[in-house]
Amino acid sequence: MNTAGPTYRRRPGRRRAAATVRTRVTGVAGLALTLAVTLGLVLLYLLQVGSAHRTADDELRTYAVQIEQSAQGGAWPRPLPASALDAQAQAQVLAPDGAVLASTRSLEGMTAVYALPAGAAAPVRQKAGPGLPDAERVLGTRATVDGRPVVIVMFTPTNLLKEVNETFARLLLIGVPGILLLACGTVWLVVGRALRPVERIRRTVTEITAADLTRRVPEPGTDDEIGDLARTMNDMLARLDESAGRQRRFVADASHELRSPLAAIRTTLEVGLAHPDTAPWPQIARRAARQSGRLETLVQQLLLLARSDDRQLLARRAPVDLGELVEDVRATSATARVSVELDRRDDCMVLGDHDSLGRMVRNVLDNATRHARHRVLVSVMDLPPGQVGVEITDDGPGIPAQERDRVFDRFVRLDASRELTSGSSGLGLAIAKEIATAHGGRIAIADSPGGGASVRITLPRATP
Structure with missing residues (x-):
């Protein structure tokens, strides 16, 4: 035998910071921002490097034109003039065999x-000048000066690329962490402020219990998702409060209704037992049987309503001929007190549970015959678009307009004394409404043209 006691889940206390939405959003936003800033810096670096290379190349091309124009009568100045744009640029004029014809001052000799x-399109470094550092940009061009072909080679140890690299390093080492810290701090504060109403909602919902569903969560008064969440929560709480109220009223009414026939049976039997020799036992038995039948009917109706609350009224679906069903109900509900006439239309097919639909029509018809004076008319009709209907009209006193919605509530009797005498529990129309709703239809009450009430049941037509 298992002797272990029940296990309980420990209610979590304050969540760890790593598990909160605020922390996760801050971390994800910080990571995304870091990647975006780094990608932007890399792109900016590539653009700056490309721009520095283009600037150095343009300056070297201008320097080549300047050197070409400095030759006078085929003689090259010694040394070659310095570049007008880049003071660090160096140049050599080479003969086709590679001999140096002229050089800038630092390259003489x-x-x-x-x-x-x-x-070749790009110059190639030679073994000469081992003391010279590698140039960052080198450009070579072929020219013809005074009828002789020459090669002009320019190179520069420009510091533009070095400056770009230093700037990029400073941004990467200093700017990115600073931006990251600033962004994470901003996101932390913004998310915390945005989630503050959610925390208030959570605390309020935690404090709400089934014993008191009248409380509501605080609404932030905004039109964003959090405002929608608060309004949705309040709507849900209102529905739960209403449902709990209906359930309490239902239990109270059911207890009262069940107590009445039980009390009648007990009283009848106690009277008989008090005078066992002289009591009219056949009459006592008939009274007890009548009350037990009423009790059985009430229990069946309560079970049916419980099934409707669990959405089990429509257990099976099949095509049902509504006209034939109404005719069967009329035939088995005949009463000598009033006449029940039928106006039937053919081809009024619906999709649903035959027994449930029969109970729905029977409940409404019983209610009509109970209150009619002389006549009840049952009509089966087409109701476009794609609907069929059953209209049950009586010539009784009718139902006041302000009471027409209330009569579909459970245990409602507009004439309590008469209903108790007739044995009605006040559940017939409530059950009829539940069945109609389960079949995708509706039920409504209007005035009858000749006085009395007209109850119309509307159902969707079955598609072929």
Whole structure:
């Protein structure tokens, strides 16, 4: 035998910071922002490097034109003039065989530092000038000066790329962490402020119990998702409060209704037992049987309403000929007190549970015959678009307009003394409404043209 006691889930206390929505949103936003800023910096770096390269190349091309124009009568100035745009630029003029024809001042006396092989587009570094650092940008161009082909090679140790690299490093090491901290702090504060109403809603919902469903969560008064959540929660609480109220009233009314026939049976039997020799036992038995039948009917109706609350009234679906069903109900509900006439239309098919639909029509018809003076008319009709209807009209006193919705509530009797005498529990129309709703239809009450009440049941037509 299992002797272990029941296990209880420990109610969590304050959530760890790593598990809160606020922390997760801040972390995700910080990571996304870091990736975006880093990607932006990389793109900016590539653009800056490309711009620095284009600037250096343009300056070297201008310098080549300047050198080409400095030759006078085929003689090159010694040294070559300095660049007007880049003071650090160096240049050499080479003969087709690679001999140096002219150089800038710092390269005088040196062999070719770079060569431009035939068919090549970029100069190639030579072994000459081992003391010179590698240039950042090198450009070579072929020209013809005074009828002689020459190669002009320019290069520069420009610091533009170095400055770009230093700027990018500062941004990456200083700017990104600063931006990340600022963004995470901002997101933390904004998300915390945005979720503050949610926390208030959570605390209020935690304090609400089934014993008191009248409380409502605080609404922030905004038209955003949190405002919609608060309004939805309040609507749900209102529905739960209404449902709980109906349930309490239903239990109270059911207890009262069940107590009446039980009390009648007990009283009848106690009277008989008090005088066992002289009591009219056949009459006592008939009274007890009548009350027990009433009790059985009431229990069946309560069970049916319980099934409707559990959405089990429509257990099976099948095509039902509404005209034939109404005719069967009329035939088995004949009463000598009033006449029941039928106006039937053919081809009024619905999809639903035959027994439930029969109970619905029977309940409404019983209610009509109970209050009619002389005549009840049952009509089966087409109601476009795609609907069929059953209208049951009586010539009784009718139902006041302000009471027409209330008569479909459970245990409602407009004439309590007469209903108790007739044995009605006040559940017939409530059950009829539940069945109609379960079949996708509706039921409504209007005035009868000849006085009395007219109850119309509308159901969707069965599609072929």
